[in-house]
Amino acid sequence: MSGPDYGRSFAAWRAACPGPWRAYTRHAFVEGMADGTLPRPAFLRYLVQDYLFLIHFSRAWALAVVKAGTLDEMRACAGTVHALVEGEMALHVRICAEAGIAQSELTAAEEAPENLAYTRYVLEAGYSGDFLDLLAALAPCVLGYGEIGLRLAGAAAPGTPYRDWIEAYASADYQQTCRAVGTLIDEAVADRLGEGARKLPRWDALAARFETATRLEAAFWGLGRA
Numbered sequence: 443m444s445g446p447d448y449g450r451s452f453a454a455w456r457a458a459c460p461g462p463w464r465a466y467t468r469h470a471f472v473e474g475m476a477d478g479t480l481p482r483p484a485f486l487r488y489l490v491q492d493y494l495f496l497i498h499f500s501r502a503w504a505l506a507v508v509k510a511g512t513l514d515e516m517r518a519c520a521g522t523v524h525a526l527v528e529g530e531m532a533l534h535v536r537i538c539a540e541a542g543i544a545q546s547e548l549t550a551a552e553e554a555p556e557n558l559a560y561t562r563y564v565l566e567a568g569y570s571g572d573f574l575d576l577l578a579a580l581a582p583c584v585l586g587y588g589e590i591g592l593r594l595a596g597a598a599a600p601g602t603p604y605r606d607w608i609e610a611y612a613s614a615d616y617q618q619t620c621r622a623v624g625t626l627i628d629e630a631v632a633d634r635l636g637e638g639a640r641k642l643p644r645w646d647a648l649a650a651r652f653e654t655a656t657r658l659e660a661a662f663w664g665l666g667r668a
């Protein structure tokens with residue numbers, strides 16, 4: 443089954459791990475947001491962990507600035523750091539505040555093992571690997587939410603209380619971000635590995651990183667459990 447058009451590398455990596463990709467993007471948590479049956483406390487537990495997740499995810503994009511090879515790559519990654527730190531984090535704090543979760547509660551929350559595993563896996567991909575390793579580990583997070591948002595915007599129950607969440611990721615703005623990240627990945631691959639990239643052993647290593655990050659995303663939804 444084909445997904446949204448976020449570039450050739452994403453399409454190939456996604457197609458190489460259909461089981462894990464499905465487990466992530468069609469997780470019971472996601473389906474519960476679509477039909478409105480996801481219990482509110484589960485969503486709030488997820489939100490608290492996601493606040494901590496976004497801090498480390500911002501650090502990973504900052505590491506991508508360090509690992510970038512050109513000024514254009516630096517600009518793209520620095521733009522994501524800015525959007526995360528100034529935009530997404532503030533939005534998160536506001537959504538939590540509206541749900542009755544104070545900033546102090548967010549800061550004091552203990553990181554769950556699934557959260558530790560995922561964020562440190564992505565950071566480690568950047569520490570021990572290069573720009574491509576890091577992008578392959580970052581891709582499922584950014585692009586998976588784009589795919590989920592797009593599908594749910596068309597399939598969700600009209601009355602689901604998670605409509606705002608769905609629309610944030612289905613929005614033209616976020617879909618444009620996904621296409622831009624897809625292009626960043628495709629160009630970074632072409633610059634470093636050339637046109638025959640997919641025949642190189644290195645390609646399989648990148649696909650494996652994408653698959654591992656995808657499995658860790660699927661496990662992250664489980665944090666909503668009581």
Ligand SMILES: Cc1ncc(C[n+]2csc(CCO)c2C)c(N)n1
Pocket residue numbers: 492495496499522526530583584587659662
């Ligand atoms: C577990 C988890 N995975 C993905 C996202 C989505 N996300 C994370 S950062 C970002 C902005 C672009 O990099 C987006 C959309 C999330 N919030 N939490």
